[in-house]
Amino acid sequence: MTAAPLTTTPPDRAPIVLDRRTVWLIFAALMASMFLSSLDQSIISTAMPTIVGELDGVEHQGWLITIYILAVAVVMPIYGKAGDSWGRRWPFLIAVALFTAASAGAGFAGSFTELVAWRGIQGLGGGGLMILSQAIIADIVPARERGKYMGPMGALFGVAAVAGPLLGGWFTDVHDWRWAFWINIPVGLLAFAVAWVTLKLPSHRSEHRVDVLGAVLMTLGTTGLVVVASWESLVGSYDLSDTRFAGLLLGTLAASVAFVAVELRAENPILPMRLFRNSVFTLSTVIGLVIGMGMFAALGFLPTFLQMATGVGVTQSGFLMIPMMVGMMATAIASGVAITRTGKYRIYTITGMGIATATLVWMTTITADISMLQYSAMIFVLGAGLGLVMQTIVLAVQNAVDPHEIGTATSANNYFREIGAALGTALFSSIFTSRLVDGLEDVFAGVPQTGQAAAPSSLTPEAVQSLPAPLKDGVVEAYAEALAPAFWYLVPLLALGFVLAFFVREIALSDVAGMIARGEAVTAEQAEAALRESDAPADRGTTPEPGPDAEVTAGPASGTSA
Template sequence: MTTDALKQQIQTTNQITGQRKWWALATVMVTMFFSSMDQTIISTAIPTIVGDLQGFALYAWVFSAYMLTSAVTVPIYGKLSDVYGRKPFYIFGLVMFGVGSAICGQAETMLELVLARGLQGIGAGAMMSMPRATVGDIFNPKERGRWMGAMGAVFGVSSIIGPAIGGWITGTFSWRWVFYINLPFAVLAIIGVVLSLPKVRADEQVKLDWLGSVLLATGLVPILLGFTWAGTKYAWTSPVELVLFGSGAIMLALFIWFERKVADPIITPTLFRNRIFSTSLVLGILVSMAMFGSVMFLPLFVQGVIGLNPRDSGLVMSPMMISFIVGSIISGQIMTKTGKYRLLSHISAAAIILGTILLMTMDINTAYPTVIVNMVVLGLGVGSLMPLLNIAVQNAFPYRMMGTVNSTQQFVSSLGGVIASPIFGSILNRGFQERFNAALPDKIKDLAGGISQFEPQTLLTQQAQQAIADQFARFGAAGQEMYHQLLHAVKVSLAAGIGNLFEVGLVFAVLCFIGTFFLPERTLQGDEYYND
């Protein structure tokens, strides 16, 4: 290799120029494509998985374990990638994600699946933080609006394809293959990273904040467990809940204290002094919590209440992803053309409120087309607002802090989903059981004995429904009537429980809209950004 070629391979910054930037952009798109497709495949297949592995109580933790480990690792990847380059952390993340996916496919219990999802999340932390930072390495903030819209389009397309593929795989083969399908995409992305991203020579050394990472994790886990069990397994004021919340709060307080003292903190406290950064973080958490119940539990509503099979429920998610694409592209074009984003944030948040209100109106009589319309409205709002927040934050800091700023924003925004997952799971469990006990006829309760603790997973697969039908069949015509009464009670109760989630989501959507009026506006920069 010549000296010039070597210089092109080894540099002191992550900035990518020339023809290589288009290969790097393609690699980012591939990485985003298969990572987002993985999430939509799982959201469609998870009801079948729960029905197979029998663990409805851990339903939310299939998502929470993944988000917790990915959230904790995001700031580590971001800080180190600013110094050592994006390439090594891209490769490590993709390898870990592939290994975690393979183990998920082998899971025999819900607990095994949850643990494997945690391992998968360690790799996902790199896949969450690296793509947005890499786009920042290629384009200046003003150009970024257009390309963030393109990234949103890739996310949307993969999310459309994902449910269709996931539903087809689940219905035709096995839910295990929705994890195995990640492996060839991981290999393809690794090849792209090796060939297109530069190797960066580190001019400084960074001491990894391991203690801060441990303190953060040990603070979040008990609090998440507390939200998961509160109101269902334990009362909110029970000794167990008080210990969980108290110990979590103490550990987080120690984390904050330690981060203010350490030389290279996992989360840089000075970032929060910037109003654009701090306001955008709050808005990111709120929009995540506003949309989380919809994305996580809508397949359950479609399969359990409307009665569509996994393949059809996957198609229901497609309109939201299409509208997400449209919203993202329009938002990006407007920001690139005008260099402004504040007014657009108001409009986007208002669309999220409208979409959430429409979802709240759904019940057992809701038709398939109505669900589509409701999701389209929500998708337009979310698709417009999320890339807007990222561009506003990147524009507020110098280029040398790209990875740190991106990862911290991603981490804090992820907390919205991490916190919302167990809370919404607890709300759903409690709301379902309360409504089910009231809706179920007394003669069925007496006949089944203990059926008042019935789990809605029995509605999610044809095999489970057939097993219940066989139990009632021995009572003849009366048994058939009771079986249909049971299914009706489950559907009504499930619709009520999920409806409660949308009500909570509305609160977060309204707070998000109010928060957009506190977002400062700074005109998006051009190429001078790289000289800051």
């Protein structure tokens, strides 16, 4: 493959120079926006028992998490393709604005249904923030050096995963759970302003038609898949004799098959099927899928368990997630530095998946009287495993594809991870909630729903603590018996990811940034060389300007086979 030309920038426009200052300014904007999106995946976890209790939504509480993840997943490929086709600046700004506006709406929601709807709209913006941040990093930083940038991004995800429950708990205890959404407004406005100033990225027009049919079919198939997974918590049972369920199942299957058929023929597909011929992309994507199903499904319910089963306060349950943040930050940053130094990344995926699988088995031993030391050790090790895997598989994918498809490939990998998270959360919620509802019905059987004996559908942590001793003990036991056994359903998924990690082929990391390879930018050294040539006296000869082949290595910026 020949090297890309030095620049495709029109003659009347100066090329973007990716010097160190420019890279770090862009990186700061991406960190702020990615933190905003990541924070909202976890900020309601500690507040959720209070929210669903006030809005009478205990039986459908999983939807507050599932709808956000579903919306994020649906728009990820769309944002990825839009960024590759037209540039990433305007899609990124639109995502920030959409997320901020929806946060205001969620804070003023007057019913559980209204809150779920606003959470979905938040996800439509959050998906763009997450995927475009990762794609822009690949645009401006070579894969060989990307580890030291993606390590902090992975650590930021860990910080958000813990800061979210802490903030959600503090707002619920001290102010109002609605501040868990309102806090995004000033942060979102600041992120928009920073991005407006720093994200000076190239924009261009695509010569291809938009794959509207593919986007519609993908949305229908994804939504149907998650609703099927959540059917038990919504209706009560998986019954093929129920025409509604059977119709939904057939419709989802038809939309999925039609989507694949359309993408195989589309001129500019949202999700190119040819990517799956790349073994690194396919294996890394499957690993991301099982991580989403196995990990994020469980994390959303741990603070609820701590509040209800162990009696800790809302804010305290958030503080008890700090060990996970420490573990994730430590391994994400350390592995990023090590990858930059050695150029090797496969071993970290294998190690991380092994640690995560073993930890999930350990978590099946959680009981109502678990010590906080043991609980902290569990989630610390879990965070350490996640920190080794999350950003490493994204790096592997970006390094294995053509630089013109970095956004599409990155979004596809994240899409399947979010699909896994949506499916896993829905299935885990169904298993956990059905067991919990059965247990609570037994506890409250024959008890008048007056006075201190609150209805099971309206239980809040405060209400549980005020119950008479026999009822309180029964509720605590019901939560403990509902959560721990549910982890066993997730163990085989993580074990599959651990096995697949051994088969991921390691490809030499590229030393060329995506924008350089596509001819959309130049390095500081190239800009200086061009400036020296332009300032050289005419009588010094006709030495040609150094061509890009002197700086840009052959092969895609995402990597070439070792």
